[in-house]
Amino acid sequence: MNIFLFLARRFIAGETFEQAKEAVKRLNDRGFLVTIDILGESVTNKEQAEKARDSYIELLKNINTLGLNSNVSLKLTQMGLDIDDSYCYENVVKVVKTAIEHKNFVRIDMEGSRYTQKTIDTFKKVLRVYPQNIGMVIQSYLYRSKEDIICAIENRHRIRLCKGAYKEPPDIAFPDKRDVNKNYEEMAKKLLLKGNYPAIATHDERLINIAKSYAKENNISKDRFEFQMLYGIRRDLQERLITEGYRVRIYVPYGTYWMPYTIRRIRERKENLWFVLRNIFRR
Ligand SMILES: Cc1cc2nc3c(=O)[nH]c(=O)nc-3n(C[C@H](O)[C@H](O)[C@H](O)COP(=O)(O)OP(=O)(O)OC[C@H]3O[C@@H](n4cnc5c(N)ncnc54)[C@H](O)[C@@H]3O)c2cc1C
Structure with a gap:
């Protein structure tokens, strides 16, 4: 089997919704919340963008019909951001409208x-019309995020x-991982204290412990953040947090366009890279 496909299977729930659905059900049964991502990005034509948009609309309907405890995560370049900003906005709005219909x-x-500002602008534009049911992501490795987080907190x-x-x-x-982590810690504390139901997305046990202690010290109850x-990373830690009574949401990607996502996961950890290289040279 292709070594990348083999590794991808650790990080993705399958290539079809049927496969993803089973993974989501298993996670829900164990107490996890889920966000489903239909793999896709860097779309260059309208046909692909509309297919992705319609797949998300269908997904939201299926989540509702099947009673899955899941929301959805999508990428703007999958909705046509590289084609045209307004076109992308219209596609996102259609997905958000369906999300609203199904709460x-x-x-x-x-x-x-290169997409940070455009993503924030599109997010804010959607928010003006649909102030609920939509959220965004901030990355602690960017210098600008210090400002972005203040603005995000002010605007709930x-x-x-x-x-x-x-x-x-x-x-x-930040080129140095220690600065990325330091920035993460500062921003996580700000979000926990003043944010609107923030999501602390990391597998870094040290940062997770800091977030837990900080929430406890400041009487921030476990239902005010998640x-x-x-999917597939630090399952031990995921289980432990659930046992301790925290809300934990698992990002579950599925689809056939798994290569860029898998490469990002491989790059994040040198053991994954070694695994690939060992298997390539073994052939
Ligand atoms: C729910 C969720 C949504 C995300 N959404 C986005 C997004 O929208 N945009 C974006 O740029 N990034 C996103 N990311 C990815 C994120 O930016 C990091 O690249 C990724 O989470 C790894 O960083 P870390 O916080 O886990 O810390 P790290 O310091 O990288 O890792 C901490 C520990 O986690 C484990 N670990 C981390 N990554 C891997 C891996 N690939 N394989 C095996 N073990 C691993 C290891 O034990 C490692 O020691 C998301 C991450 C999560 C958890």
Whole structure:
């Protein structure tokens, strides 16, 4: 089997909704909340963008019909951001409208830095018309995020905080992981204290422990925030947090366009890279 496909299977719930549905049910049964991502990004034609939009609309209907405890996460370049901003906005609005009909929620993932401002602008534009049911992501590796988080808190935006998964130059992002972590810690505390139901998205046990202690010290109850983790990563930690009574949402990706997502996961951890290289050279 293709080594990338083999690794992808650890990080994705399958290539079809049928497969993803079973994974989501299993997670829900164990007490996890879920956000489903239909894999896709960097779409260059309207046909693909509309197919992705319609798949999300169908997904939201299925979540409702099947009674799954899941919202959805999508990327703007999947909805046509590279084609035209307004066109992308219209596609997102259609998905958000369906989410509202089914009392659900849409999280706009954050992509590489060339899309940061456009993503924030589109998010705010949707918010003006549909102030509920939509959230965004802030990445702690970007210098600008210190300002973005203040603005998000002031405006009661629903934020998922992550470290950031794209390769960024040192003039816009911290090159040193220690600074990324320090920034994450500061921003997580701000969000916990003043944010609107923030999502602390990380597998970093040290940062998770800091968030737990900070919430406890400041009497922030466990229902005022959630932890989020990726499907297939640190399952032990995911289970432990559930046992301790925290809300934990698992990001469950599925679909056939799994390569870019898998490459990001491989890059994040050198053990994953070694696994790939070992298997390539073994052939
Ligand atoms: C729910 C969720 C949504 C996300 N959404 C976005 C988004 O919209 N935009 C974006 O740029 N990024 C997103 N990310 C990815 C994020 O930015 C990081 O790239 C990723 O989470 C790894 O960072 P970390 O916080 O886990 O810390 P790290 O310091 O990278 O990892 C901490 C520990 O987690 C484990 N771990 C982390 N990654 C892996 C891996 N790939 N394989 C195996 N073990 C691993 C290891 O034990 C590692 O020691 C998201 C992450 C999560 C959890």
